[in-house]
Amino acid sequence: MSTIEISTVDLYFTGFCNYKCEYCYGENDINPHMTKETYLQCLDFAQQINATTIEFCGGEPLLNPLFEEAVRLAKARGFQLILRTNGIYLGKHLDLIAENFEWIGISLDGLVEANARMRPAKNKISKEDQFHLPIANMKALKEKNPNIKILLATVASAVNYSDIPAFAQYVEEHQLPINKWKIYQFIKDKFRSEIYEDKYALPMVLFEEMKNQFPSTLLKKTEVQFQSSNVEGVSGNCLIVFHNGQIQIMKKIYGQIGVNTNEEIIDNLKNSPVLTYIQKNKNVTYQK
Ligand code: SF4
Numbered sequence: 001m002s003t004i005e006i007s008t009v010d011l012y013f014t015g016f017c018n019y020k021c022e023y024c025y026g027e028n029d030i031n032p033h034m035t036k037e038t039y040l041q042c043l044d045f046a047q048q049i050n051a052t053t054i055e056f057c058g059g060e061p062l063l064n065p066l067f068e069e070a071v072r073l074a075k076a077r078g079f080q081l082i083l084r085t086n087g088i089y090l091g092k093h094l095d096l097i098a099e100n101f102e103w104i105g106i107s108l109d110g111l112v113e114a115n116a117r118m119r120p121a122k123n124k125i126s127k128e129d130q131f132h133l134p135i136a137n138m139k140a141l142k143e144k145n146p147n148i149k150i151l152l153a154t155v156a157s158a159v160n161y162s163d164i165p166a167f168a169q170y171v172e173e174h175q176l177p178i179n180k181w182k183i184y185q186f187i188k189d190k191f192r193s194e195i196y197e198d199k200y201a202l203p204m205v206l207f208e209e210m211k212n213q214f215p216s217t218l219l220k221k222t223e224v225q226f227q228s229s230n231v232e233g234v235s236g237n238c239l240i241v242f243h244n245g246q247i248q249i250m251k252k253i254y255g256q257i258g259v260n261t262n263e264e265i266i267d268n269l270k271n272s273p274v275l276t277y278i279q280k281n282k283n284v285t286y287q288k
Contacts, residue, residue, distance in 0.1 A: 004269055006278065008053040008082070009046040010240040011039070013061040013070070019086055021119050022196040023157055025189035033064040034243040041257045042241050043077055048262045049269070053102070055082040055238075062089040071100050082286065084153070086119065087134025090141065098144035103286050105151040105182075106134050111170060114163035118155065135176065142177040149179040151285070156210060157186040157200035165213035172218040181222060182285065183211075185229040204228065225284070237277045239269075249274050 015031025017024070034042075046054060054074050061067060062085055074081060080102045087106040090097060097104065108131065109118035116127035125133075138150050152171070156164055164183070171181065185207045188197040211226050218224070240248050245257035247265055249272060255265035269275065 004266055004275070005050040006239050006269075006275065007051060008055050008238065008278075009042065009049070009051045010055045010057055010238045011042055011061075012058060012240055012242045013039075013056045013067070014059040014064040015243060016063045017058060017060040017086070018063065018088060018122055018125075019060070019119050020122050023118070023155055023159075023186055023200045025187075025194075028059075031059070031243050033066065036066055036069070038243070038245045038258060039066060039070055040073070041245060043074060043079070045241070045257050045262050045265070046079065047077065049266060051079070053080045053082060055084065057084040057240075060086055060089070062093065068093065068096055071096055075100050087137050088125070088130070090134070090137035094137070094140055094144060098141050098148060101148060103149045103151055104138070104141060105153050106138055107153045107155075108134055108167075109154050110160045110163040110167045114160045114167070118157065118160050135174075139177055149286075150177060152176065152178045152181040154181070154183045155186055156183050156202055156207060158202050158206070159200060161202055161206055161210045164210050165215075168214050168218055171222070172215055178222060180285075181224045182227060183224065184227045187229045202229075204230070237274070239278055249278060 011034060012031070014033040015028040016033065043054070056067075056070070058064075061083060064070070071081065081100055082103045082105070083097065083101055084105040085107070087108070090104070090106075107119070109115050112127050112131045115131050119130065121130060141148050142150065154164065154167070171178070185204075186200045186202050188194055188201070207226070207228060214224065237250060241257060242248065245259065247254045247257065247269075252272075252274075254268040254272065257265070
């Protein structure tokens with residue numbers, strides 16, 4: 001066994017997405033789906049670093065045709081599973097997800113109009129469906145498995161921050177079955193988030209103003225975490241394995257699964273000063 005312990009391995013399971021959010025730092029069509037070969041090597045690596053959890057992210061991980069098989073392969077090895085999704089395609093895999101996942105992170109950035117403004121779709125889908133489908137799917141998941149935990153994820157930017165308090169009213173009034181709501185102040189990271197930084201950057205004073213408009217009754221009942229962009233290690237504070245096996249933490253590359261041996265990668269990771277961030281980040285996000 002290795003001497004490092006990282007509880008969660010984030011898999012960049014695909015670069016593809018059905019959305020084209022301008023603030024995105026994950027979607028990139030030049031990064032294809034992770035292959036089965038790389039995926040199996042990732043599971044070996046995760047076991048070697050004593051990880052207990054695999055988190056599927058992207059892009060939209062449900063677009064990788066390997067998804068169902070990948071879930072079964074990971075569960076057969078005893079991993080807990082987390083999914084980050086825009087929620088549109090959850091209905092296609094409802095039973096599988098309800099039975100096998102601990103946490104589902106579903107992204108919505110406001111009510112119908114604000115959400116559609118922040119999250120333009122590539123294919124034909126109405127603004128109403130963009131908003132209501134993820135909500136219907138989260139309710140269906142909770143009905144199938146009341147123990148599954150739902151994280152509502154919202155990006156607050158200059159484009160939608162003033163709409164978020166109305167969304168908070170909705171979340172409260174409709175009693176969305178969420179265990180936690182995490183609101184991320186926009187950060188510039190990779191891909192389009194760099195190109196559109198000027199349009200989306202949200203000054204701290206406006207982020208605070210938005211926070212202060214949250215209904216106190218909602219805050220008493222639901223755990224809402226506001227993640228400001230000035231938190232130490234906020235950008236990429238997880239161990240992410242890219243579709244090609246490359247391992248990154250906070251933009252630093254530690255090796256490539258399938259190219260370097262797991263021992264070489266672990267040796268590189270051992271001395272990384274950021275290991276404490278990533279552990280802390282996962283604990284804060286997914287503890288309930
Ligand atoms: S932010 Fe999420 S939903 Fe939007 S394009 Fe990126 S991966 Fe897709």
